[in-house]
Amino acid sequence: MKRETNKVKKKTDVKKFCVMETVKNSWRAVHGTKRIFLTISAMLVVVACSMILLESKMMSLDHHLMLTHSLAYVANFLGKVIPMILGLSMVYVGIQRSLHPHLQWHMIGYVFNLNLLWKVVCLDILLVVILSPVVILFYGSLRFFDYFPNFEPSIFFEFCRFVVFIASLILMIYLMMRLYLTKAIVVAEKSAPWKTIQASFQATKSHGWKLFGLFLINILIIAVSSIPLGIGLIWSVPFCFINYGFVYKKLML
Numbered sequence: 001m002k003r004e005t006n007k008v009k010k011k012t013d014v015k016k017f018c019v020m021e022t023v024k025n026s027w028r029a030v031h032g033t034k035r036i037f038l039t040i041s042a043m044l045v046v047v048a049c050s051m052i053l054l055e056s057k058m059m060s061l062d063h064h065l066m067l068t069h070s071l072a073y074v075a076n077f078l079g080k081v082i083p084m085i086l087g088l089s090m091v092y093v094g095i096q097r098s099l100h101p102h103l104q105w106h107m108i109g110y111v112f113n114l115n116l117l118w119k120v121v122c123l124d125i126l127l128v129v130i131l132s133p134v135v136i137l138f139y140g141s142l143r144f145f146d147y148f149p150n151f152e153p154s155i156f157f158e159f160c161r162f163v164v165f166i167a168s169l170i171l172m173i174y175l176m177m178r179l180y181l182t183k184a185i186v187v188a189e190k191s192a193p194w195k196t197i198q199a200s201f202q203a204t205k206s207h208g209w210k211l212f213g214l215f216l217i218n219i220l221i222i223a224v225s226s227i228p229l230g231i232g233l234i235w236s237v238p239f240c241f242i243n244y245g246f247v248y249k250k251l252m253l
Contacts, residue, residue, distance in 0.1 A: 017207050017250055019214045026243035029097050030235055036093060036103050037238040049078030085111055088120065092187050094241030098249045116190050117128045121195040123186050130197070131175060138168035177208040178217070184248035202249040211247070218243060 054075040084194060088111040121181070131150025141164040145151065150207055153161075181200040185191060193197065218240050 016204075016250055017210055017247075018054050019217070022214060022243060022246050022250065023217060025225050026098075026239055026246050029081060029246070030238050033093075033097055033103060033238045033242065034234055036105065037090065038106070038234065040086050040090055040093070040108060041237065044083050047086070049077055049083045051075045051082070079226075082215070084120075085117065086251060088183070088187055090237075090241045091183055091244065094238075094243070094245035095184055095248055097242045099247035111187060113190075116187070119186055119190060119193055120183075120198075124197055126193050127179060127182065130179070131172065134168050134172045134175060137140075137164055138172055140207070141165040141168060173212055174208055177211045178204050180204055180211050180215075181248055181251065184244060185252065188248065199252070207251065214243070214247070223226050 092110050141161050178201050186196045220238050225236035
């Protein structure tokens with residue numbers, strides 16, 4: 001009897017997740033959010049462009065090479081870190097929109113927290129460690145002859161290379177979908193990196209390929225919305241982050 005009840009509990013632990021329902025709810029929730037997302041996007045563009053211009057200007061100066069190179073590296077660093085922080089801010093705003101009907105401007109500054117940023121950096125390092133072996137297999141099988149042009153392959157070798165390519169591609173997609181919620185979890189809950197990864201794996205159980213379908217839908221929406229001079233991005237960018245927030249809400253709360 002205990003085994004049967006445990007099985008029932010495990011089945012009920014898996015939350016229901018519908019891709020199209022998530023898409024519809026996210027699209028409805030875009031209304032009233034464009035201004036805050038546009039503000040963050042504008043900040044991101046201004047910071048990125050300013051840092052690139054500053055770096056190129058510093059590198060072009062001949063005097064005080066040590067100082068100019070140091071300042072250029074600092075500009076390059078800030079040009080990567082600040083957009084990352086603003087991206088996390090969009091993630092947080094998207095989560096809040098899925099939870100609350102109204103957004104507040106102070107939500108933009110939520111991620112400007114050293115403790116949170118440190119956890120995000122550690123999480124990114126862990127994600128690289130987890131995904132690197134699969135990425136290396138995938139890239140190696142795809143570009144093998146670029147590195148070994150004189151190698152004479154046999155039919156068996158080509159078959160093995162094809163199998164490794166397909167298997168590594170499927171495994172890479174699967175792992176990325178199981179790690180899909182890591183950014184949302186660490187931003188919303190400020191949990192430790194390893195616990196964040198465990199929570200994402202638990203939440204996405206049985207939903208990996210559904211999430212991949214949702215990911216493809218988001219890519220399609222972004223691609224279509226960018227055709228008319230990118231005007232559609234005003235709606236599609238908030239949609240994608242709000243969509244991410246709804247997935248977090250559905251699978252984690």
